[in-house]
Amino acid sequence: MKPAVLEVRDLRVHYHTSRGAVRAVDGVGFDVGEEERFGLVGESGSGKSTIALALLRLIRPPGRIEGGRIALDGVDVMGLSEEEMRRARLAKVALVAQGAMNSLNPVLRVNEQIRDALRDHGVRLSARAFEERVGGLLESVGLRREVGGMFPHELSGGMKQRVCIAVAMSLRPKLIIADEPTSALDVVVQWQIMDTLRRVQEELGAAVILIGHDMGLMAQAVDRLGVMYAGKLVEVVAVRDLFRRPLHPYSQLLIGSLTSLDRKSEPRGIPGLPPSLLDPPTGCPFHPRCPYAMDRCRREAPALLEHAPGHLAACHLYPREEVA
Amino acid sequence: MTADYVAKRFGMFLVIVWLAATVNFFLPRIGGQDPVREKLIQQAAIGGNVQAGLEDMVAEYDAKFGLNTPLWRQYVAYVADMARFDFNYSIANYPRRVLDMIGEALPWTVGLLLTTTLFSWVIGGLLGAFLGWPRSPKFLQFLMPPLLALNAIPFFLLGLVLIYVLAFRLRLFPLSGGYTAGSFPALTPAFIGNVLSHSVLPALSIVLVSIGGWALGMRAMIVTTQGEDYVTYADAKGLKGRTIFLRYAVRNALLPQTTALALVLGQLISGAVLVEVIFSYPGIGTVLYKAIRGSDFYLVQGIVFILIVAIGVATFALDLLYPLLDPRISYRRA
């Protein structure tokens, strides 16, 4: 693997409610290499979107980053001042928000919104030069220049998401986080957006973290996958190996449900409900739904260990001695 | 903005005015009696020589609106009068015409209300925007309880307190009226100063109360925009706090705030009637009060009609301005 652009260690994010802390992200660690496409997959509520916001340090009360280390391009993100962090957003790490979100300000024209972003990051250009730059950005995501003069409500969902990708690439960041960028879009548009994202990434030489729940889409789009369950990473592995030999029972069930049903569906067919993060089960959080649960699973939380080169899993089924 | 949109809004304006006129016509006639005629006759009976013209008025009234003319014909005659802004004579102040009396009072009311409304809309909006913005200084939150309390109190109640404290006790401002009795209205600095010092207290009682309302409304809107995706995403884009505040939060919160301005304008005029009454301010409200006490039906009807037309005009104007603020409007209706 190439040197890491992003290193996350023991990240913990809690939402503080009147009934106690919700451990949305509970000790997550992973690396993303240069120009790598890394995927985070899991059910809704598993903490994957919270990770996206935490990486940008955008967790707002009642949420709080309780601990952990985030190093972006060798810089300790947690140690930055508010203003330094603000400048790092978009310039170093950019977010493409969920496709279903109204990410664009309804009362500003598209080019004004892109211009705002450039200007607040110290880009000083003449009106003509701005126009030229915004036009170029729009063209590189497959939009006509005239789109710049339009309001968000005049664009289709796919076009809006392309605008967001144009904004994300505007300052050539090292890392682009795409949080379910194709949710709520038509299947055809989904693939177009994924394609655009891939082209932009290749052009910039940036790394991408793709967050989603659609295993099928993920398998095509990323090099490596992290499987999230109840705020924890339960398996991290190259996509090919995950499909060839999934270790964690949850991953196995995810893949099983994918091949038995149609490929676009959200993981289903796993018996039981996701656990409450307010009062998580003791031991391994998956044990109440796990077909192979043992006594040890109820008592002791398994650590994320390397069971084969580049293949990490957190499960007591694979005692470290045996595999390694 | 399209012609279609303008036409629709103008149609709405006409409907409001027509409805107002109709209500004005039918309400006093419910129950068969005709209070206008009765008052006319009563006034003519006690009037003697001075009000000799009233006899003619009764005759004219009977021809136009008398109980022996069919109702629809009365209605048509009435609507025709209204359309020409012909409100007839004031019964209590014959032979003065209703339209002239309204014309005299209207500048006072418009001057007072326009300034105070716009002033409190701007100040209250700014205050509320800062109150709703999480990065504002914390001490601002102490303004909330007084704003809440002020917002809940009617204008004229505060007016009474202001008269007592600032005018009667401290003698800082005149007790009542629009200008000192006996001074000659002219565009001299002295007279303008006189008018301004008379308008401070009525203005203050309107401003203080409405600032609270605007601030609370704006604050709620800003808090709502915090939850909008585009504000979260603006943060993710690394925009400066100032940019997000002004161009994302405030800019969007301005839309409902402007709609509210149009709606509240109606409430404000009726609320301010009482302010004028307690300050004996020479505007529409005081004229209305005197007309009610003198059972001057023509005058009351004329004022009600004019006020509703004014509200209709204001709503229409805001309807035309709104697409400039919200690009989605003209698009949807086009």
Added chain:
Amino acid sequence: MAGAVPVWTAQKRPRERGGRQEAAVATLGYVRRNPSLLVGSLFLLALLLFVVVGYLTVDPSEASPLSVRSLQPPSADLPFGSDKQGRNLYAVMVVGTPLTLRIGLFAGLLGVGLGASLAFVAGYYGGHVDNVIKAIVDVGLTIPGLLILIIIGMKAREGLSVNQMALVVGALAWLYPARTIRSQVITLKQRGYVQIARLSGMGGPEVIVRELLPNLLPYLGASLVGSVSAAVLASIGLEVLGLGPFEAPTLGMTLYWVNYNAAIVNGWWWWWVPPIVVIAVLFVGLFLVAVGLDEVANPRVRNRV
């Protein structure tokens, strides 16, 4: 963000299984988080207490003219003094406060009852019914109610009685509730459980009564409080303009006499301070209760107002 939200907003109030004590603790805890409701209710309770104690300590008939010496400042005998026509102002407040409240409550109930009925029909059935009702409400709201009320009030030459006043004010009080409740109904109609009820063959009236109404109760409560407040304001406005019940010592009529006799510039402060204080306490109390109920109805804005 999206990751954690479903988990912690899905909690129900802990009342479901716990005993009465637990419920009491939960209620107490909630009141602490919703101080507007508490403070507002205390204001209104204080007014109520004043009226009850008042009825026990003063002869209500002294609220009529010529019962005591006129224009007396407060003293041991006349704690609030008396007005120019010889009313005991303490008795006036004790009798007038519930009278004004009665107008507000009656008009408010009428307004919300009528408004909610129209809103449920318009919001639930939609279509032409909705269009017609919405148009009427939109136009009606543009016209200031007070002006219409003035026209009606002038029709009654001797001034309106307390009950007529309530009726007249209530006749216009349904517009605003109709508008706001309608939009709530439309939002609620989209919810899954309402859709399921409709698909399972429940008729319109049944869905409205069994599914919509219970879920809108806190909202209807807030709406009622708001309407009562607006009705009191309108009635006081009419009274100050001289269109009120001349024989009744309501709060608004007291202010009418204050204004009529220029009590302020004559230095008779005891005449106007009590009605102003009572009206202020009433409005602030009603407003806070409405804000508090709004928080109950929309928990999302909780802790923010």
